[in-house]
Amino acid sequence: MKLFSGSAHPALADSIAGYLELPAGAIDRRRFSDGEFWVKYQDNIRGSDVFLVQPTHPPAENLIELLIMADAARRSSAARITAVIPYFGYARQDRKDQPRVAITARLMANLIEAATVDRVLTMDLHTPQLQGFFNIPVDHLYSSGIFIDHFRRIAGDNLVVISPDVGGIALARAYAQRLGAGLAFIDKRRSRPNDAKGYDSEVMNVIGEVEGRVALIIDDIVDTAGTICKAAQKLRDLGCTAVHAACTHPLLSGRAVEKISDAGFEQFVVSDTIPLKDNARESGIFTVLSVAGLFGEAIKRIHVGESLSVLFT
Numbered sequence: 001m002k003l004f005s006g007s008a009h010p011a012l013a014d015s016i017a018g019y020l021e022l023p024a025g026a027i028d029r030r031r032f033s034d035g036e037f038w039v040k041y042q043d044n045i046r047g048s049d050v051f052l053v054q055p056t057h058p059p060a061e062n063l064i065e066l067l068i069m070a071d072a073a074r075r076s077s078a079a080r081i082t083a084v085i086p087y088f089g090y091a092r093q094d095r096k097d098q099p100r101v102a103i104t105a106r107l108m109a110n111l112i113e114a115a116t117v118d119r120v121l122t123m124d125l126h127t128p129q130l131q132g133f134f135n136i137p138v139d140h141l142y143s144s145g146i147f148i149d150h151f152r153r154i155a156g157d158n159l160v161v162i163s164p165d166v167g168g169i170a171l172a173r174a175y176a177q178r179l180g181a182g183l184a185f186i187d188k189r190r191s192r193p194n195d196a197k198g199y200d201s202e203v204m205n206v207i208g209e210v211e212g213r214v215a216l217i218i219d220d221i222v223d224t225a226g227t228i229c230k231a232a233q234k235l236r237d238l239g240c241t242a243v244h245a246a247c248t249h250p251l252l253s254g255r256a257v258e259k260i261s262d263a264g265f266e267q268f269v270v271s272d273t274i275p276l277k278d279n280a281r282e283s284g285i286f287t288v289l290s291v292a293g294l295f296g297e298a299i300k301r302i303h304v305g306e307s308l309s310v311l312f313t
Helices: 010-020 061-075 104-114 128-133 144-154 166-179 226-237 256-263 278-283 292-304
Strands: 002-005 027-031 037-041 049-053 080-085 119-123 138-141 159-163 182-189 202-207 214-222 242-250 267-271 286-289
Touching (some): 010 049, 037 061, 049 061, 049 292, 061 104, 128 138, 138 292, 144 267, 144 286, 166 214, 214 226, 226 256
Parallel strands (some): 002 049, 214 242
């Protein structure tokens, strides 16, 4: 087994390698003067089971680097190539919801397969149905176990888990069942798809009993933070005594960190599927939980041919 890291998140790759008690493989990455990537494996990988750790968050060069790494591994006679993609970028455009738009999630799947990747290991896809876009095996991990362990101290009859939109109800229900909590969701009206200023949605109504209770908002991605911050304010207006939040992929673009800071969350917990931006790390607002152990265990089981089912429970 050989584990290599792209340049998108070497800290996570090092943590995964530490869990596996395996040194990260040596790879030489350079750029031509125009920015074009050049990759060479310094280790011999002929006949090896190769795992490439590279989330594909912006910039798009992270995806290009992963594709080049996969192609170089195939041409170096690797026996099997698994793309470990903690955050699968471009997944939010997963359907044609209006005329003349792209389905980028399918395009990303096609590109990864074209790079001769044999298997994909990822976490908390924007919609789990994206696994069907691939014609190769996809192992889909969930961060819920890590977050649930963290939030058990506030679990109980007074806790209510909140989905910030209708699409996240299944995820919120899973949290509520395991925490013994209530369940509610927010009906929102989105005025425009995404806005760096954060004015991308308007909270209209909360479905469920929240008055006098502790709220935990669960989401897979926080980008501009407009939705989650407005949700927190709406919940307080309806009588919630405290508001906690958790998300798997903290993109935190634009003024997101500033808005979250002003929103007054009791705690805002994120995972390290992508590196936390400098301003977010310096703010001291965020609690970061590592997914390295979960990915490390999944990689070990894939390598030896054991079931991953235990990781879902």
